[in-house]
Amino acid sequence: MSLITLTTDFGTKDHFVGAVKGAIYSELPDAKIVDITHQISPFNITETAYILKNAYKSFPDKTIHVIGVDSELSIRNKHIALELDNHYFICPDNGLISMIASEIKPTKIFEINIHDRIESSFPVLDVFVQVASHIARGGSLSVIGKEVESYKKIIEIQPKVNEQQNIISGGVIYIDNYGNVITNISKKQFNTIGKGRDFKVTARRYIFTKIYNRYNEIVDYSATDNRQYDGERLAIFNSAGFLEIAIYRSNLETVGGASTLLGLEYRDTVTIEFENPVKPEFTALN
Known part of the structure; x- marks a missing residue:
């Protein structure tokens, strides 16, 4: 059974959270999904980092953390999947990893490049779920993208x-x-x-x-x-x-x-x- 957490700024009024969970269950019927929070202030990266930094450590090793805050794909906001502290994180490369990785460095970082096969304006649903499902099945991160050496850092967190x-x-x-x-x-x-x-x-x-x-x-x-x-x-x-x-x-x-x-x-x-x-x-x- 795979353990997947969700951290987003989606709120609970709209269909977004339900759609993401449904997509995960369609891929992984036996998955266990835990909501860390969906009440992040819209696009607030530092708030996301603080909450996730203090939540992920309570989960068992190999937990997959899907993060949907400021996640729209752009040239300056790419998507990454990384292994850090025996956990997996799937998120936008918008600087939120800066705080989580301030003391423990990632083991591997991959830039997700499956977007050419998936047209989407809702990447958490269409892309992040696919990557999470791939990892949960034991797949290698190298399949979903190219390995990179660094991630975006934001100095206001420090x-x-x-x-x-x-x-x-x-x-x-x-x-x-x-x-x-x-x-x-x-x-x-x-x-x-x-x-x-x-x-x-x-x-x-x-x-x-x-x-x-x-x-x-x-x-x-x-x-x-x-x-x-x-x-x-x-x-x-x-x-x-x-x-x-x-x-x-x-x-x-x-x-x-x-x-x-x-x-x-x-x-x-x-x-x-x-x-x-x-x-x-x-x-x-x-």
């Missing part, structure tokens, strides 16, 4: 580091269902550059001098009413290991989230500035 000024300058790459704002600054990078120094995180006009590991660390449980902490803003390293600006127990319909209450939006700048000099004894933040 934060900038100025070690002379002791600053990491990142940006908002994703806003989750709670309105929490996720940046591209990783905990690993924070520890590597910071080396235990005091710091301040700046997001618009808000400053944070502490980063939590759990949301409820902000709560003083000896207090008479713990509800007083609802709506408090905090910085946290989330479960994916990225710096997040959050509102404790946020609810977009009542309290609001960090994105709305703090006025933070996709691509907004978030910086961490470290004090000088480096402390002599350094223990990484767990």
Whole structure:
């Protein structure tokens, strides 16, 4: 049985997701299809990369991941199939692999060239499904295209580091269902550059001098009413290991989230500035 995941910006109102699943089942009746999400913001590559990077690792080896975001074929947006971390990815070469492959490099990358046999304005349905089915049957990637050495990289996924000024300058790459704002600054990078120094995180006009590991660390449980902490803003390293600006127990319909209450939006700048000099004894933040 083949395991295939779908990640798209199709939404669920239209026929697109159902058509793709139907095409997979027509090719592979015993396939198991898992929806990672179909609610990606339209054409949002960084959001796609963040979600997929933090989802694919939970699936077994040899899972096939079909990615349909900004997937229309063009001279500048080719289609690729690659093997990375014992998983297969079928996607447009639009830069989304940059974040997924930031620490683990692809084993093989092939540019898909079966388009001359398939006329399509819906490549996820007509092309990606064919490639996924071929891989699921044990077929070689070399059959679907020519091997290439690289993939398109987008620099906005990676934060900038100025070690002379002791600053990491990142940006908002994703806003989750709670309105929490996720940046591209990783905990690993924070520890590597910071080396235990005091710091301040700046997001618009808000400053944070502490980063939590759990949301409820902000709560003083000896207090008479713990509800007083609802709506408090905090910085946290989330479960994916990225710096997040959050509102404790946020609810977009009542309290609001960090994105709305703090006025933070996709691509907004978030910086961490470290004090000088480096402390002599350094223990990484767990």
